[in-house]
Amino acid sequence: MDGPDRTLRASRNLIRLLGEAFPLGIPVEFPDGSTILLGEALRHPTLRLHLRDAGFLPSLIRRPRLDTLLKGYASGAVDLSGGTFIDVAALRPSEKPKAVLKRVGLARLLKAALPVAIGKGMQPGSGFDGQGRPLARAAAKENAADIPFHYDLSNDFYRLFLDARMVYTCAYFAAWHDDIDRAQADKIEMICRKLRLKPGETLLDIGCGWGALLIHAAKRYGVNGHGVTLSPAQIEEGRRRVEEAGVGHLVTLELKPYEEMQGQFDKIASIGMYEHVGFKAHETYFSAVNRLLKPGGLYLHHAITRRGRKSERAFHRMRPEYKAMTSYIFPGGEVDHIGHSTTMLEAHGFEVHDVEGWREHYSRTCRLWCERLHAHRAEAEAMIGPERTRIWLAYLAGVSLAFGRGSLSLFQTLASKKKREGDRLALNVPPSRADLYR
16 A cells, blocks of 8 residues: 555544544545544534645644644645534533543554654645745734735625624623624724713724724714724725715724824724734833823723733743734734733823723624634635635634633723822712613
8 A cells, every 4th residue: 555545544543543532523524535423423413624635634743733733724734614613612522631641542542643643744835924924925024014914805805704884803792692783883882981972072093993983983972083094905995984974074094003193182992903012012002092192081992811920921921822813813913911901001191990801702703703704705715715714714713712711801991091180180980880881
């Protein structure tokens, strides 16, 4: 038997053994069209794992890292149909890896894996460089280039899975429903309530996206809104939406870095933008927000976080899944922990009033986005290519699972720029929060 056939036979034996360890109950299809059920009984009616390149398992065994899995998935060497990785995760056994190894036997696994490991690996090249970016733009490292890399894929691509307002940040679920349009509308309204917007006030949206928050704030609360972004595609579509909503006299959008903004505003919102700033620019960021906000003005800080650690050194160690997210999807992005965020706010002249955790809200948001993108997978592949579509499906599923497990979280932090009234510090919010839930 020649090399490829030998590797394929060894791979089948390994999959059978893995089915004992991880009885997910889904078929695994091999390059020759044959299938083996991963476990003894079918547990999902449509899920199917496809091993399209016989070299995928040898490569994964020789380099058992998340990066190998992602490159194999991006290139199509391994694929999933009939569902998402969230569906796969729901089938995982609750046993810990050590318990699985003890039950199945490490020696048996090694014996089955060895003949696979010596086989020929995957064909090189996934279309991405070592940083998870397309080879055509591997040299671009500045934030000004990283933002368009993520957001200028195609407005039509984002329409495939976002809500009608095109809000690409965590939704807010007043109840655990699956209506993404309703949840995003409720999120925008909640932001406006937390900022206690009033007619005639000025509102700055840092990282305004396609303008949904400013449009709602202008129409419902009569504010004068200004938004800044670094994405040309968002500016073009956002301005069209502003005019279509009839608030062109109240809302302006600008392609400009936040640190170059001038003037002062009554209220400022930063919704899902802070992750792009990076730790080295945190000082610049909070100094700019303080400079742009009027004394006594409110600032809403909405950002993804990671769990704090016993030391900053330990916190900055990058786990594989976090490194993959910031390489393949958010180049240049860095995620803070809530303790550091509030410390920076207080160090830059702000008083923190409220901190609300939305972790489970973002897990559900990303699950809904993943399901919607999966439903439009063929259209997405036609727009951005099969490789990047697969990466996006893996990213949305992985982030949803990370929020579900608690390795990622999200907080909305309401703060005000300190204002003295005689010998007292002004109170800039009502004595209760009943107005938020009226």
